[in-house]
Amino acid sequence: MRDPGGRLPTLSDVAMRANVSKQTASRVVNNKGEVSEATRQRVLEVIREIGYSPNTLARSLVTNRTFVIGLSVPNIDQPFYPQIARGVEDAANERGYSVFLCNAAGDLEREVQALERLRGNRVEGIISFNSRLTDTMLDRAVGGVVPMVLINRELPDNRGTVIWPGYETGGRLVAEHFASLGRRRPGYLGLEHDSNVDGDKLRGFTCALAAAGIALDPARVVRIPSRLGRSFNALVQAGYDAMGMLLTRGADVDALFASNDLTAIGAIRHAIARGIAIPEEIAVVGFGAANVSGYVTPSLSTISMPLYEMGYTAFQALLSLIGGAQREPQQVTIQPQLVARASSLASP
Amino acid sequence: MRDPGGRLPTLSDVAMRANVSKQTASRVVNNKGEVSEATRQRVLEVIREIGYSPNTLARSLVTNRTFVIGLSVPNIDQPFYPQIARGVEDAANERGYSVFLCNAAGDLEREVQALERLRGNRVEGIISFNSRLTDTMLDRAVGGVVPMVLINRELPDNRGTVIWPGYETGGRLVAEHFASLGRRRPGYLGLEHDSNVDGDKLRGFTCALAAAGIALDPARVVRIPSRLGRSFNALVQAGYDAMGMLLTRGADVDALFASNDLTAIGAIRHAIARGIAIPEEIAVVGFGAANVSGYVTPSLSTISMPLYEMGYTAFQALLSLIGGAQREPQQVTIQPQLVARASSLASP
C-alpha cells in the first residue's frame, strides 16, 4: 500500500539484485543499446520478481517529455463531448499519449486552475473546447508556451491551431432545407453564452434564407440566457421555456432552427404540450447530432458534426504542433451535414 | 514552443534573478516556512516576470505524491459513465487531485496497457469501472500495490474497496412493480457480457416474482451476446434484435425488464414497429436512468442509480485508502430507485 512498505522498487534495486549497473538495467528496460542475452534475461527475471515498473515521472524529468496531453471540455455530461473525447483519446493512445480530462463546467476560475494544473504536470499540449477565458487569462494560465489546439475559439497571437466547425454552413443547410419545404416563417432559438458560435449559425441561416427570398423576422428569434456547462436536463428545460416565450410573444413560426439538439427537444415538447403538430405546423431542426436525437418522437432532424473525427483531428493537429513540424498558425474547418428526420419532414 | 526555446524557467532561474537561494524561492512558491516580506515580494515579482510555474513532476519525485488518480471506464461514450466521471472529478478536484481518464473499450489488452501507464505515472489510486480483467491480469498490471476502488467487480485478496450497486434490489423493484400492475407473464432481456451484474439483476427479479407467486418462464428470457464498451446506437440495435428473437420465439410476455436503458429503448421500438402497444400489451422497464430515458416515447420507466453520487463516493473511498485510514476491505452498496413512467404505466 502507501506508507507501510514505503517506496516502490527502483531501477537501482533491479541493478543491485541483478548484479549490473543502473545503466545496464536501464538498457534492458528500454530495450535500447546492446546487452548480452545472458544479462538481459537475468535483469528481466529480477524485474518480474520484484514487480518493477519504471517511474515515468523521473524519466520525464530528464527526457523533458511526458507523452501526456490535456483535454478541457465544458461538461463531459453533455452529448457531443464524450464522442469528441473518445476521438482524442483513441488518437492519443495510438501515438503512446495519455489524456488528462478536465471539466471546466463553464466556471472561469475552475478552468484556469485546470490549465495551471496541466502546465504543472508538463503536459506536452492542450486541446481546449469552448474555452470562455479571455486572451490574457489563457496566456497567464499556460504561459503562452504550451502548444494548444482550440475548438470554437480564436487564439491570442495566432499561435497554435484553431478548429472551427462549419457552423455557418450548418445554418445554411437548415435554411435551404426549410426553403425546400416551402416554409416561409422561420424562427431561431439560440444560446446566449455561445455568442460567437451562435453568431455563425445565425449568419449562415439568415444569409441562405435571404438568398431564397425569405426574411428572418426578429420577433421569431429567441436567445436563451444561459451559462456554459449546463446539465442535459437543464438544456432541455431551457429549450422548453424558450419555446414558451416564442409562442407567448405570438410569433407565428412554421419552422424552427434550434442551435442545440437538447434545446430542440425541449422546444418540441413544449409545442406538443400546447397541441401544436410537429412537423405539420412547425418543422424543427436541431444541431449537433446527439445520440438522443434519433430516438425522440418525432425523431429530430439535425445538423450532424463528425464529433469523433473532430476529436481525432484535434489530436493530430496538436501532435504536429508538439513535433514542431508546423510553424504557421493553422485553421481547420470541419463540415457538417443535414440529417433530415420526422421533425421536419411531412411523412415520417 | 518546444524545442527552440528549450526548457521552461526553473526554480534556480527564479532564485538567481531574485538573489536568493533555491531553498528560499521554494519557500515562497509553496507558501511555507518563514520569509521576510521584502524577499517574498522580490521573488514573487521574478516569478511573474519570467512566467515560472513549478514542475510538478520534480516535486512528486521527492515528495512521493502526485495528487493524480486514474479512472478507467469501458466507454465514456455511453450514458451512465459521463455522470459517474463528473462525480469522480468533482470530488477529486475538491481535494486537489487530477484525474486521468482511460477508455478500456472492452478490450483487455488496452485496459492492461492503460493500467500500466497509470502505474508508471504513479497515480495514487485507481477507480476501475466494470473491469473485465482476471485477478492475475489485474495484479500484474498494477503490481497489487496501487490502491483501487472497483465498481461491479470483486478484488483479488479483498484489498481495496468494492462498490456494488444494488442490482439485486433493482431487479426486485421491477418485479414488485410488475406484480402490482397485475402482469403475470414477465420477460427478461439481459446482456451476456455483464454476467455477474446481470446475474444479480435477474436473481432479484426472479426472487421477488416468486414471492408474488409469479414464475419466470425461461422461454421469456433472452440474453444479448455482446462485448463491453459498445456504442450507444449499437446497444439500441441489440435491444431491437433481442426483442425480435423473443417475439419470434412466440413468448407471450406482458411485461419486460431490460437490463439496460438503451436495450430497453431498442426493444420498445421493435415492439412498436410490430404494432404492439406499449405499455398496454407489454409494460417495459429499463435500468440505469440514462438521460435519454425521459425523452423517448413512451417515456421509459427505469431503475435509477445515483450515478454522480456513485462517482463521488468512489473517490472518497479511494481517498481513505490512499490516506491509509482504512485497513479493512470494504464493500459499499448503493441503492437504486424505481422511476415509473409511461412505458409501464397504463395512463401517461
Added chain:
DNA sequence: CTGAAAGCGCTTACAG
C-alpha cells in the same frame, strides 16, 4: 529569516 548539501529515480553522454 536564510543557505549549502543531499537525494528523489531516472537517462545521457563519455569511457573503457
Added chain:
DNA sequence: CTGAAAGCGCTTACAG
C-alpha cells in the same frame, strides 16, 4: 558489451 559520473527540477532535514 558494460559502468562511473553528472544532472533533470524540485524538497527535506540540518545549520547558522
